Amino acid sequence: MPASYDVVVIGAGTGGYVAAIRAARLGKTVAVVEKQKSLGGTCLIWGCIPTKALLEHAHALKVIQAATEWGVTIPPGAPTIDMRQVHARKDKVVYGLTRGIELLFKKNKIDWIKGTARLAGGGRVDVVDGQTQTIQASEIVIATGSTPRGVPGIEMDRARIVTSDEAIHLAEIPRSLVVLGSGAVGVEFASIYRRFGSEVTIVELLPRLVPLEDEAISAELEKSFRKQGITVLTGTRVTRAAATADRVTVEAETGDGKIESLAADILLVATGRAPVTTGLGAEELGIRMERGYIRVDSLYRTSAPNVSAIGDVISVDGTAHPQLAHVSSAEGILVAERLAGREVRPLNYDHVPSCTYCDPEIGSVGLTEAEARARGYDVRVGSFPFGVLGRAKMAGETEGFVKIVADARYDEILGVHMIGPRSTELVAEAVLALRLECTVEELIRTIHPHPTFSEAVAEAAHATHGAAIHL
Numbered sequence: 273m274p275a276s277y278d279v280v281v282i283g284a285g286t287g288g289y290v291a292a293i294r295a296a297r298l299g300k301t302v303a304v305v306e307k308q309k310s311l312g313g314t315c316l317i318w319g320c321i322p323t324k325a326l327l328e329h330a331h332a333l334k335v336i337q338a339a340t341e342w343g344v345t346i347p348p349g350a351p352t353i354d355m356r357q358v359h360a361r362k363d364k365v366v367y368g369l370t371r372g373i374e375l376l377f378k379k380n381k382i383d384w385i386k387g388t389a390r391l392a393g394g395g396r397v398d399v400v401d402g403q404t405q406t407i408q409a410s411e412i413v414i415a416t417g418s419t420p421r422g423v424p425g426i427e428m429d430r431a432r433i434v435t436s437d438e439a440i441h442l443a444e445i446p447r448s449l450v451v452l453g454s455g456a457v458g459v460e461f462a463s464i465y466r467r468f469g470s471e472v473t474i475v476e477l478l479p480r481l482v483p484l485e486d487e488a489i490s491a492e493l494e495k496s497f498r499k500q501g502i503t504v505l506t507g508t509r510v511t512r513a514a515a516t517a518d519r520v521t522v523e524a525e526t527g528d529g530k531i532e533s534l535a536a537d538i539l540l541v542a543t544g545r546a547p548v549t550t551g552l553g554a555e556e557l558g559i560r561m562e563r564g565y566i567r568v569d570s571l572y573r574t575s576a577p578n579v580s581a582i583g584d585v586i587s588v589d590g591t592a593h594p595q596l597a598h599v600s601s602a603e604g605i606l607v608a609e610r611l612a613g614r615e616v617r618p619l620n621y622d623h624v625p626s627c628t629y630c631d632p633e634i635g636s637v638g639l640t641e642a643e644a645r646a647r648g649y650d651v652r653v654g655s656f657p658f659g660v661l662g663r664a665k666m667a668g669e670t671e672g673f674v675k676i677v678a679d680a681r682y683d684e685i686l687g688v689h690m691i692g693p694r695s696t697e698l699v700a701e702a703v704l705a706l707r708l709e710c711t712v713e714e715l716i717r718t719i720h721p722h723p724t725f726s727e728a729v730a731e732a733a734h735a736t737h738g739a740a741i742h743l
């Protein structure tokens with residue numbers, strides 16, 4: 273008799289491990305199949321956590337580089353960064369968090385079954401780890417996540433032409449780095465390695481950086497990147513890249529048809545992530561797919577009975593789906609609750625916050641100004657620069673602004689977009705505002721503490737009504 277569980281989750285990323293814990297807390301017997309040596313998936317091992325650990329090192333260096341402004345005397349010579357210590361600290365943070373999930377599994381009596389899972393039909397899952405064992409599930413949750421996507425014609429040798437998986441482990445700071453793609457991953461690595469001292473060029477096919485953000489945010493980031501000495505090539509297509517033992521040459525065609533030739537130590541390809549379904553057996557079971565993603569309905573049911581899917585591997589009702597850790601976790605919680613018989617409602621993807629931890633950092637939620645206009649709203653916007661705030665001046669972090677997009681008719685807040693200090697933290701207030709269908713007036717009447725960066729949010733609300741106090 274195979275071991276039998278109420279719920280078997282395939283994949284222990286932020287989608288899968290959170291779904292497992294929630295299901296166990298709701299009384300289900302749960303097993304998680306994970307093929308990596310540690311739990312936590314992309315977010316903990318190659319993504320959110322290690323990249324942000326590197327960004328904290330970059331920030332530490334930034335503060336030290338400005339030592340004279342703070343009245344701190346540093347012996348002559350430019351401060352440098354020791355990559356061995358950077359990686360040691362990052363790895364310690366990652367290890368602590370992945371071990372933490374193992375302890376949570378023990379505490380919640382969740383079995384971690386090590387190996388690669390394959391759907392075998394009839395609620396059975398084969399797990400291969402040298403040998404094959406079969407487990408039985410009343411419900412299966414697929415949470416197999418995503419992997420870096422390549423670009424046709426560019427052969428990734430993972431040494432000179434790399435993905436984010438290798439870029440977080442570079443033993444030495446490259447003298448020069450070309451980043452292909454200016455989504456969250458691309459601009460974060462551009463920020464990290466520029467601060468560490470690399471010559472950085474970022475190449476984006478679309479006409480602006482972070483193309484999913486509000487246009488004003490893209491413009492502000494480009495201004496800041498240029499000021500930091502990052503070369504920005506937007507509207508530019510990489511046509512060829514070739515690696516030798518010690519160099520990469522990259523050929524790119526600009527919008528006006530000019531061919532640029534770039535040479536660098538490293539080319540980072542950061543052009544998005546593809547779903548992981550190879551060898552899973554989903555197609556063989558007749559599960560409906562969509563461009564390689566597992567298609568689910570708004571409650572994450574696949575086309576096969578008793579098989580759900582969440583996280584980076586899915587497409588919801590055929591629409592593009594944000595590949596973010598907090599989205600996968602929210603979906604994991606919802607699925608676990610549905611499987612436990614709780615009443616659940618579909619998530620509102622308009623209320624998903626997006627955080628990009630480049631320097632200056634970006635936090636946004638809801639509709640951009642262009643999206644709100646395209647949906648036919650009578651749009652009213654207001655923005656407020658961080659540079660005017662006392663708190664920002666004290667911190668020496670005066671770049672950026674908060675911008676609010678609202679509906680003029682009902683005064684409802686439709687979107688909040690910020691770039692500048694603590695934006696990835698400040699955005700949480702905006703998420704709540706959208707969730708509660710808050711009006712601009714209500715945000716104005718909400719007393720914000722002084723002196724804080726959050727005053728920029730309140731002032732942006734005032735500006736949306738045409739009258740910021742400190743402008």
Ligand SMILES: Cc1cc2nc3c(=O)[nH]c(=O)nc-3n(C[C@H](O)[C@H](O)[C@H](O)COP(=O)(O)OP(=O)(O)OC[C@H]3O[C@@H](n4cnc5c(N)ncnc54)[C@H](O)[C@@H]3O)c2cc1C
Nearest residue numbers: 283285286287307313314315319389417583584595596597
């Ligand atoms: C560089 C980088 C930075 C990022 N930064 C952020 C950020 O700051 N904030 C944010 O919200 N998101 C960030 N992300 C995105 C985030 O990491 C993903 O959205 C999130 O990890 C998706 O979670 P998931 O559970 O769907 O899949 P994953 O985390 O990819 O987990 C899937 C797991 O399934 C396992 N698996 C796959 N197939 C099988 C199988 N057949 N059998 C057994 N196990 C299997 C894999 O080994 C993996 O552990 C970042 C991503 C990258 C690459």
